Amino acid sequence: MVQRVLTTESGAPVADNQNSATAGVGGPILLQDQHLLEKLARFNRERIPERVVHARGSGAYGFFEVTDDVTAYTKAAFLSEVGKKTELFLRFSTVADSLGGADAVRDPRGFAVKFYTEEGNYDLVGNNTPVFFIKDPIKFPDFIHSQKRDPFTGKQEPDNVWDFWAHSPEATHQVTWLMGDRGIPASYRHMNGYGSHTYQWTNEAGEAFFVKYHFKTNQGIRCLSAEQAAEVVGKDANSHQTDLLQSIERGVNPSWTLYVQIMPAAEAADYRFNPFDLTKVWPHADYPLQRVGRLVLDRNPDNVFAEVEQAAFSPNNFVPGIGPSPDKMLQGRLFAYADAHRYRLGVNHTQLPVNAPKATVADNYGRDGFMATRNGSRHDKNYEPNSYSGPRQTDVPLSAPLAIHGWTGTHAAPQHTKDDDFFQAGELYRLMSEDEKARLVANIAGGLSQVSREDIIEKNIAHFAAADPEYGRRVEEAVRALRED
Template identity: 55%
Template sequence: MADSRPVTTTDSGIPVPSDEFSQSVGADGPLLLQDHYLIRKLAAFDRERVPERVVHAKGGGAYGVLEITEDVSQYTKADVFKRGRRTDLFLRFSTVAGELGFADTARDPRGFAVKLYTEEGNYDIVGNNTPIFFIRDPMKFPDFIHSQKRRADTHLHDNNMQWDFWTLSPESAHQVTLLMSDRGTPSSWRHMHGFGSHTFLWYNEAREKFWVKYHFKTDQGIKNFTHAEAAAAGAEDPDLHIRDLHSAIRRGEHPTWTLQVQVMPYEDAADYRFNPFDLTKVWPHEDYPPIDIGTLTLNRNPENYFAEVEQAAFEPSNLVPGVGASPDKMLQGRLFSYPDTHLHRIGPNYLQLPVNRPKNAVHSYGRDGAMRFTNPADPVYAPNSHGGPVADPNLLAGESYDVTGEIVRSAHRPHAEDDDFVQPRALWEKVMTDTDRAHLVANIVAHASAPEVTDRTKTRVVDYWRSVHKDLGDQVARGLHVNGK
């Protein structure tokens, strides 16, 4: 059957070598700008919808402060992470796949995007309320989101598309396990964790390097809805989460999160038992215990939703000295895709909007374009001999690292624990309570029982969950009346 299918092409009709894997330096190395199909695919995807966000369309946010309480100068020279430093911030929460009219209580991951107005420019930590994601390669991101959106023929959402994509993408199992648990329906933004999700590079004044992950742990405690509670709450108030956050801050009940970091010595990544840059996996806490380093507090509501929440633009490429990117392929794709999206959705000068403007002075050669508020004076080019700003090559010290390998399109090199089902199996066996397991099965069965889900897809759903754990798959099979035992 596969031989009769047409070969994927670019929009120019050129045959495509892979729909799943980006071009990288070695299986685990950084991606290449020369991968024109990836760049074109992401660029086209970023421009699909106007004017709402393609993803994270509906959300809310608030201003606050991050206070660092512990000394982490042995790991990073970033000014924002100096002990005692208080940094103003804006935090936007959101649903991910849902549209502007969706209920806040829909089953979906939640965006958790923090813009820190540091002394060295804006630093954005753009994550979710889960430490992982559905895929590990940005080549599949447009396809994943398409499977969560609307059909071309009926303009309806279709659970069959979702399960079709998930069951053909085994790396999704960890995130789908969380999504189908009660963590997929948090009762409020105040009662959920946030994560930077990706792995980042930290480097200190001595140019020593470390890999880190960010965790924002809610101090209000975790509270989730069951499937029935979420449906009832969403029917009564589809804007529940927006209303809850705004009302709590207005009452003076300022929500807080404890910022933790996991720190991996730079050398550990080379022979760790799985790829530490794989966004579908977490670092076990017994290997790298989270360290408390500060507190995030939200204390002020926006005054204008459109100007501040809707036009807030976050980008993982906003990295301050002391922080760098990692070979995480999803992060590499987002470094390009996020600012490209903002250029299209908001305009070429979106960084001059008040909510996006850094607190420190900007010395840039960028100029002109629609809605430009300020333009640099002469000279307008670099290099120049007329007093214009100059770059500081010393800022690269510590951020660089060696990469070697052939140019390939590959998932990643084999590791001892590369099985995509190891970590979701651990959730089922070691983390979830009996109630959690029962709710997980019920939620899967309810979602996969939608009338549009075909018997063929249901069979794959059962196989998918049996790969996570036989008991889980067998219970799903009985609920779906497919391949039951």
């Protein structure tokens, strides 16, 4: 075997990687030791800004295989025929904690999929819950600030968490999910994933449909109680990462079955509640699940930093046949996600291997900037239109146009006939068994009882009571009992 030579960043051979250059034996280190300075300077820069949310993550490669014909609803090439396989990368994450946080905590989980399709990368960015805490992106920075570390105490504060929820009644549905039995998944393999937002599919005839994605775990749902989670964190703070890594290394490849709910676009305007409201689900009785295919993870990344930490997902990475909807939270994320990666990784982050297209080639007029690797030759122009052989537009839109009407302004969400912030939270509560209800109430009371202000406690209890009178009464009694101890 040929012996490899250790070199500097510029490729020069390194004579000694064990001893710094000094002024004589035992003397001070010399500034001219280029190899030492290069190593220390590079080490200082090995970390990039962590994600503000979804910082703690794990990921794996795999494939998506179409099992059912959905060409009546979308012209997306990677969904065009039964049996077709597409390579993908999936990143799981917690939301609120930092990069060094534990895995087994009560928190939503990110479920972000990058499909490397022949028409470009398609990013589907969702969570392990079908709903979210808010419905307008203007509230997102405030929501995240309330859930993360307090600027003064440096830790998450129940006063902040519950104060925001007290002033955001639309959060009641997601709070019920989060505080219920599915609030702490046992592993990333044992939870569902959801697109959460409403998206648009368009078929070859130009007909538009609104869709919601559901990835159902084939391993079965498994969750932890608060007590079990505390024990797991004490033994292995990286429990979800450990489980995912080891299962794939053993050849036990996790999989999910993808289903979609499909709503003809014409039905959206008169649906009984706003179908683009991220705090609500579409009842399956109205729009049943339709199977699409299966997602399988079968390969671990070789380098977590390069392939998990630098993985960049953006919901505005669409392909022909798939597009956005009027979902306000989705609209905000179309900008925010890509902008976050430009800040964290640089304007050329799409050229990193984990983010670059694999089944096609990116060909555009983007040039220069930090870490640019695709600048073309002397014959390539950096403007368009031109008289040379550069890439040209197709004049074929990716998705159907959305109708726009009305006056500009800061409007509240449109009210449909059955819109409110509490009904679906109550429906979820009433679906639970008695044991599930008891654990939900105990989880809520455990956090709410730590709040210092009575008015914040009362506002939150009122939300649960509006969802279901029994729900509110039981939370109130549990909080009172804890505060009297």
